[in-house]
Amino acid sequence: MKNPVLYYFDGQGRGEVIRWMLAACGLDFEEVLLTSREQYLKMVADGLFLYQQVPMLEIDDMRLVQCGAILRYLARKGNLYGDDAKEQAMIDMYTDGAQDMFNSSLGIPFQSTENAKDDMWKKVKEKLFGRYFPVFEKALQNCKNSCLVGARQSMADVLLTAALTSFQARQHDILDGYPNLQKWFDEQKKIEWISKFLAPGSKRKPLPDDKYVDTVNTVLNFQLGL
Structure with missing residues (x-):
């Protein structure tokens, strides 16, 4: 089975809770880190991001955006969504x-x-x-x-x-x-x-630093505060 792939920045932001949920589901996952405006625009042109937004999760032959939708899908998949x-x-x-x-x-x-x-x-x-x-x-x-x-x-x-x-x-x-x-x-x-x-070595991210801020601003071309 193909591992899920999370498209986001190399930092916490809105992608961090998705990383936590993937770990809770016991799913090993890969990451595609956005680093340049050109990379992001090419992905948008290729139709990767519905609403032109990230985080985006590739999983089970789907490309999911909107954090709530991603989190609820993972909750159902990982039996983390209650009994009724x-x-x-x-x-x-x-x-x-x-x-x-x-x-x-x-x-x-x-x-x-x-x-x-x-x-x-x-x-x-x-x-x-x-x-x-x-x-x-x-x-x-x-x-x-x-x-x-x-x-x-x-x-x-x-x-x-x-x-x-x-x-x-x-x-x-x-x-x-x-x-x-x-x-x-x-x-x-x-x-x-x-x-x-x-523990050290996991895919959990530290608090955002200046490099993260500069990357987000460069990729999205304005201060979005992700």
Whole structure:
């Protein structure tokens, strides 16, 4: 069977949660990294990217764009989407919340100065502490088997773990004051596939640096904040 291929940049951005989900499904995958405007325009001309956008995932003889569509396909494929419609609705709700959290920080490296980056991170944390973390802290009070929904790991657990991993890389004590979230996060990191994905040498990406920002701006020809 042909390995899935992820088309994106060499950095976290919107492609990172897809990498996490591929790992959760136990799927080895390859990456085509966008590095130049000419490369991107040729791929667009060749019809690779519906809506002319990335990330794009080649899998099972399909070319999928739109993160939500990709994530739900992988969730179904990897048995990470609950047992019934009610569980799926809850998984979608928590997944969208975790993805909104993660996406709120994507513009930080694209700020023009270090002060501007610090200011945006402060605004992101206001959202985390005021809107998102309290929801997950409460949801995890009565969770079963360290799962947000149902009795086994789901897409919601994967995306929340991905988001918290990125936030903790920015600030190691980000979960201080949220004991349920901290305990749950520690338990997630002990899961075999997550422990392996967090280890050096995996296809997980570090926080974006200046090179990533320059590449995105060059390829897309404007600041998109992916």
